[in-house]
Amino acid sequence: MIGQNNRNAHVADVIKATEGDTTNYDSIITDSWRRCIQEHQLNPVTAPEVYVHTSAQLRERQQRMEDILRTARFGLETLHRQIAGLGYTILLTDAQGITIDFIGDPAFETELRHAGLYLGAEWSESLAGTNGVGTCIANGKGLIVHQGDHFSANHINLTCTAVPIFDPQGQIAAVLDISALRSPEEKQSQHLALALVTHCAHQVENATLFNHFNRNWILKFSSSPEFLCVDPEYVLALDEDGLITGFNNRTALLLRHEFGLAPVKGGDLKGRAFEDVFDCTLEKLGNFARLSHPRATIKLKHSGTILFLQAIPPTVSVRGPASTSMPKMPEPLANFTKGDPAVVTVLERAAKLADAPISLLIQGETGTGKEYFARAVHDSSARSHKEFVAINCAAFPESLIESELFGYEAGAFTGAQSKGKQGLVAQANGGTLFLDEIGDMPLMLQTRLLRVLAEREIIPVGATRPIKLDVRVIAATHRNLTAMIKTGQFREDLYYRLNGFELILPALRDRSDIEWLIERLIRLRCPTAPPVLTPEAASALYRYRWPGNVRELKNVLDFALAVCSKGVVSIDDLPSSVLGISMRPMERSQTDDSPVDSEAASLRTHLARRHWNVTQVARDLNVDRTTIHRRMKRFGIVAPNQCVE
Ligand SMILES: Nc1ncnc2c1ncn2[C@@H]1O[C@H](COP(=O)(O)OP(=O)(O)OP(=O)(O)O)[C@@H](O)[C@H]1O
Numbered sequence: 001m002i003g004q005n006n007r008n009a010h011v012a013d014v015i016k017a018t019e020g021d022t023t024n025y026d027s028i029i030t031d032s033w034r035r036c037i038q039e040h041q042l043n044p045v046t047a048p049e050v051y052v053h054t055s056a057q058l059r060e061r062q063q064r065m066e067d068i069l070r071t072a073r074f075g076l077e078t079l080h081r082q083i084a085g086l087g088y089t090i091l092l093t094d095a096q097g098i099t100i101d102f103i104g105d106p107a108f109e110t111e112l113r114h115a116g117l118y119l120g121a122e123w124s125e126s127l128a129g130t131n132g133v134g135t136c137i138a139n140g141k142g143l144i145v146h147q148g149d150h151f152s153a154n155h156i157n158l159t160c161t162a163v164p165i166f167d168p169q170g171q172i173a174a175v176l177d178i179s180a181l182r183s184p185e186e187k188q189s190q191h192l193a194l195a196l197v198t199h200c201a202h203q204v205e206n207a208t209l210f211n212h213f214n215r216n217w218i219l220k221f222s223s224s225p226e227f228l229c230v231d232p233e234y235v236l237a238l239d240e241d242g243l244i245t246g247f248n249n250r251t252a253l254l255l256r257h258e259f260g261l262a263p264v265k266g267g268d269l270k271g272r273a274f275e276d277v278f279d280c281t282l283e284k285l286g287n288f289a290r291l292s293h294p295r296a297t298i299k300l301k302h303s304g305t306i307l308f309l310q311a312i313p314p315t316v317s318v319r320g321p322a323s324t325s326m327p328k329m330p331e332p333l334a335n336f337t338k339g340d341p342a343v344v345t346v347l348e349r350a351a352k353l354a355d356a357p358i359s360l361l362i363q364g365e366t367g368t369g370k371e372y373f374a375r376a377v378h379d380s381s382a383r384s385h386k387e388f389v390a391i392n393c394a395a396f397p398e399s400l401i402e403s404e405l406f407g408y409e410a411g412a413f414t415g416a417q418s419k420g421k422q423g424l425v426a427q428a429n430g431g432t433l434f435l436d437e438i439g440d441m442p443l444m445l446q447t448r449l450l451r452v453l454a455e456r457e458i459i460p461v462g463a464t465r466p467i468k469l470d471v472r473v474i475a476a477t478h479r480n481l482t483a484m485i486k487t488g489q490f491r492e493d494l495y496y497r498l499n500g501f502e503l504i505l506p507a508l509r510d511r512s513d514i515e516w517l518i519e520r521l522i523r524l525r526c527p528t529a530p531p532v533l534t535p536e537a538a539s540a541l542y543r544y545r546w547p548g549n550v551r552e553l554k555n556v557l558d559f560a561l562a563v564c565s566k567g568v569v570s571i572d573d574l575p576s577s578v579l580g581i582s583m584r585p586m587e588r589s590q591t592d593d594s595p596v597d598s599e600a601a602s603l604r605t606h607l608a609r610r611h612w613n614v615t616q617v618a619r620d621l622n623v624d625r626t627t628i629h630r631r632m633k634r635f636g637i638v639a640p641n642q643c644v645e
Contacts, residue, residue, distance in 0.1 A: 007047070007153040014044040014151060028139060029149045032130040035138065036151045040126040040615050041625060047152045048129045050116030051616070053098055056363070056480055058120040062100050063504050064342040068092075068174050069101055071211060072165070072204045076103055076176075079200045083178065088193070089117045091177040097124035097133045100174075108181070115158060117179050126615050128152065132160025133175045140164060140172060142198050146187040159183040161193040163201040168209055168237065168246025169270050176201045205248040206235050213237035215314050216245050217285065221298070221307040228308050240314070242274040242282040258302050277301060285311050330354065330380035336373060338516035342506045346373075350503060354381040358500025359453070361438075362476040367551030368505040370476035371436055378432040383472055386431030389424050394440035401445055402461060406452075409462035425458055425471065432472045438498065439479030439490060446491045453497040473498065508546040508553060515542070517550065521557050531564055536571040543622045544578045600635035603628075612639040 013024070014033050022030040036042040053061070062069060069092070076090050080103045083090075089104035089112055099121045104112045112118055116128070125134030129151025136143055142163035148156050160179040167173035176197055183189060210218060216239055220232035234254055237246035247255070247269060255261075255269050255277060274282060279299040298309040329351055337343035353360065354377055362370045371390055378388040396404060407423030425433055435441070441449065452458055453473060457466040475498045484490035508514065518541060522530045533541070537560070546552055556578055564573040571579070603617075610616040614632075618625045632638070 010153045011044045032135045036129045047154045051122045053120040075204045087180045088178040093175045098122045132162035136162035144190045163197045165201045166249040170252045218312040220310040225308040332376040332379035338513040340511045340513040359473040361499040364505030367549035374434045374474040389428035390434040392436045394437035407460040428471045435475040438475040439477040450494045508549040531567045534570045
């Protein structure tokens with residue numbers, strides 16, 4: 001527990017330091033405090049809390065980060081063994097500071113959860129104030145945020161040591177953090193922790209390069225030969241033309257210094273030629289590769305620095321940079337994205353599983369394209385010449401669903417067709433049965449479906465003998481089935497039958513290919529003379545949050561294409577929902593109030609949901625903080641806690 005006196009003293013320290021008295025703190029900390037107040041609009045008095053994301057959001061983040069999670073896991077476990085017993089918890093966060101992996105002492109689970117040292121917790125500086133992860137992301141380098149260095153008085157018991165893990169193009173991909181609930185008062189006590197975490201992050205970066213660039217040359221460099229092969233300081237990947245495709249962070253720092261480049265985070269080194277960096281020709285690399293022991297040296301062209309080198313040729317021989325391009329994908333699946341990393345991961349999986357004898361469960365918000373995707377999996381499979389039968393489990397009246405699904409014998413019930421009827425499940429025989437909204441299937445039918453899946457046979461209503469079936473089942477839902485299992489609304493055994501593999505489609509607002517998708521949808525609608533968007537219209541579409549996802553985008557474009565003139569879609573052709581405050585359609589239709597009232601109500605809802613954190617709301621609505629302030633003023637909305645804003 002943090003006493004009120006300590007809290008008050010801490011708040012006074014933060015305020016004093018941000019007003020200029022910075023004597024007791026590192027500048028990196030006081031700069032961050034100033035950012036918290038001035039840019040993130042956080043208030044030390046109200047002590048920001050850590051926001052915890054839902055398990056569905058967490059899973060989506062984890063899926064996006066699948067590669068790094070897998071690569072980093074061994075590093076995390078090794079690090080955990082090194083510091084076991086010292087009371088540290090290890091967190092791996094994504095580049096937004098959301099915790100996607102975690103190793104902590106289960107004995108302290110409640111305390112760790114309470115402190116935000118847990119899966120799903122967001123440690124971005126803009127939400128949680130100065131802290132290890134968030135401030136590391138803001139500065140792009142490793143640091144210690146110890147006890148009173150934290151902005152929020154809620155966190156002044158913690159010590160956090162965080163180091164960025166960079167992707168092979170020099171962007172922050174993740175942050176590795178070790179935190180402890182209790183620690184000595186001296187910040188110096190954490191210096192060894194910083195060295196350990198830095199080393200672990202470096203190893204994760206190297207492992208990522210070795211794993212991902214097996215179609216490229218890998219060059220390992222060190223200033224001494226002893227550890228060159230096992231733990232090189234610098235690692236560089238080159239394509240067959242000798243152009244740089246990837247590097248670890250130490251190499252980025254070395255080469256940026258070499259080229260006199262500003263220490264930016266972007267990929268300013270990618271594509272540069274090996275021969276521009278080293279005093280060596282590309283042909284000679286082959287000779288280095290043939291050396292059995294790494295005693296070869298190489299000279300940096302500009303500084304003349306000499307490094308030991310081990311050169312490893314591509315283990316898979318192809319021309320050109322293969323690691324960044326999309327692998328060959330069946331045509332129907334390839335139409336789903338233009339390179340969004342999370343979607344590509346899902347597609348690669350789906351391509352491999354297209355003919356696997358397992359059921360697939362597709363999760364995703366409404367309108368993300370679950371049915372469209374399921375059909376693409378079917379079309380990519382050997383079953384494509386047979387039927388794809390889609391059933392919306394939420395749309396059938398309960399009384400009809402059994403006979404519709406399983407069919408019935410002649411005269412099975414009053415009103416039945418005299419010849420009987422084949423059910424939808426039997427129609428999918430040899431093909432794919434798509435069960436949409438599976439979370440809405442009544443429990444009684446879940447039991448029947450379980451039998452179909454287990455026995456691979458159906459018994460039509462009124463029949464006595466079962467019919468053998470060969471169907472591939474793909475189910476989809478936007479509901480949280482695991483939560484439904486806990487409340488007894490969904491059968492656990494059915495869940496495991498359906499979930500041979502789970503594929504999660506990201507929300508449209510999280511996809512990087514919206515520009516491509518807009519163009520695709522326009523071309524599908526107007527293949528001969530597709531209208532163009534004005535820059536204002538395009539930017540309104542990019543800014544909008546798309547709660548109805550691709551379906552909503554499609555509807556908006558259909559509307560715009562219908563009302564636009566002279567082949568140009570301007571901002572006036574977009575429906576008002578897309579402009580200004582992005583209200584959810586549901587919220588709008590539920591009220592008969594004037595547009596101003598409903599806008600105000602929507603804003604109030606957003607603010608309340610985010611505990612009146614304007615920065616977070618601005619992020620949700622994709623507008624500036626000042627816009628939110630202006631709107632609050634216009635609607636006369638005042639935060640319940642005046643201190644926040
Ligand atoms: N890549 C794409 N190209 C063209 N159209 C797409 C694409 N992805 C989705 N769509 C379209 O978006 C709309 C919504 O897709 P779909 O019905 O598959 O979503 P869903 O996730 O199954 O929705 P719900 O959860 O409401 O059932 C459909 O009209 C679909 O054709």
